[in-house]
Amino acid sequence: MAFNSFKKLLFGFAFSPSLRANVFEVTRLASFFNAELIFVHVGEKTTEKETQFEALLEECPLKPRDVSVFWKKGEPIKTLANCCEEFGVDLLLLGALKRENVVKYYLGSIARKLTREAPCSVLLMLKPSIERIPCKHIVVNGFDSPQTQETVEAAFSVGCCLSSEKITLVEEISESRVAVSVDDDRSLRKATLRKEKIDREEKIRVTDIIKKIPLAKTKRLKWETQSIFGSRGYSIGHYARVVRADLLIMNAQEKPRFYHRFFPQDLEHILAELPTDVLIIQSKKNG
Numbered sequence: 001m002a003f004n005s006f007k008k009l010l011f012g013f014a015f016s017p018s019l020r021a022n023v024f025e026v027t028r029l030a031s032f033f034n035a036e037l038i039f040v041h042v043g044e045k046t047t048e049k050e051t052q053f054e055a056l057l058e059e060c061p062l063k064p065r066d067v068s069v070f071w072k073k074g075e076p077i078k079t080l081a082n083c084c085e086e087f088g089v090d091l092l093l094l095g096a097l098k099r100e101n102v103v104k105y106y107l108g109s110i111a112r113k114l115t116r117e118a119p120c121s122v123l124l125m126l127k128p129s130i131e132r133i134p135c136k137h138i139v140v141n142g143f144d145s146p147q148t149q150e151t152v153e154a155a156f157s158v159g160c161c162l163s164s165e166k167i168t169l170v171e172e173i174s175e176s177r178v179a180v181s182v183d184d185d186r187s188l189r190k191a192t193l194r195k196e197k198i199d200r201e202e203k204i205r206v207t208d209i210i211k212k213i214p215l216a217k218t219k220r221l222k223w224e225t226q227s228i229f230g231s232r233g234y235s236i237g238h239y240a241r242v243v244r245a246d247l248l249i250m251n252a253q254e255k256p257r258f259y260h261r262f263f264p265q266d267l268e269h270i271l272a273e274l275p276t277d278v279l280i281i282q283s284k285k286n287g
Helices: 021-033 048-059 076-087 107-116 150-159 184-209 232-244 255-272
Strands: 010-011 035-041 064-073 091-096 122-125 137-141 166-173 222-229 246-253 278-282
Touching: 010 021, 010 048, 010 076, 010 246, 021 035, 021 048, 021 122, 021 137, 035 048, 035 076, 035 255, 064 076, 076 107, 091 107, 107 122, 137 150, 150 166, 150 184, 150 246, 150 278, 166 184, 184 222, 222 232, 232 246
Parallel strands: 010 035, 010 091, 035 064, 091 122, 137 166, 137 246, 166 222, 246 278
Antiparallel strands: 122 278
């Protein structure tokens, strides 16, 4: 299924020290996507809070085409997930937390559960900023999955909106596919040839995905493929960290397998220690 650009973004805000940076970041993103932006605060509405938030919105240099603010009561996870359904949200924006005394980021309990339960795509933001930090390099999974076509097309669409420079499509290949026990020079050569063959096959498969994306999107960005032999989820997260990618884009699995398979095996490593901003694409057919 073809990817449709994000048209409705939702950010659940709290009156925390990072509120100003968060608001500047999400209004900027909504402007780049030419999307409607919905703010939701789960908690008590007071005149003081309302005035403070309205003043903060006025400070933002980039204004989305349509901004609305809602004040809700209830349990945060359920309330925000219901708002995504109610408003027909395409993309839920969530902030990550920084571990004390180290330059590492993780999801708080609410954001982590929302990442699992949201009925739409989710963007996990590590370092929202008042001044824009360019998104130059995007890494996207090239998994052999029915959803990957939509996810890769989303990567090119997002890359165009954010004026990115480069996209790397990463295919994680399990060592079990090599199926050669290395114990001497002969078996080592056999394993090397096997890996080279698998690598060529994967490059052809991923290149075929690119060919199905409109040329208007692919010609605006440099792209390359990268095969990695290793554990699924861990390897791509490690790669994104090593190359200092600005954004990592991943598939979300189909609903029946979403909880017990996708998070433990594919995303758990990434969610435990976020390598960079992470965008999880929820396929429209899974919604």
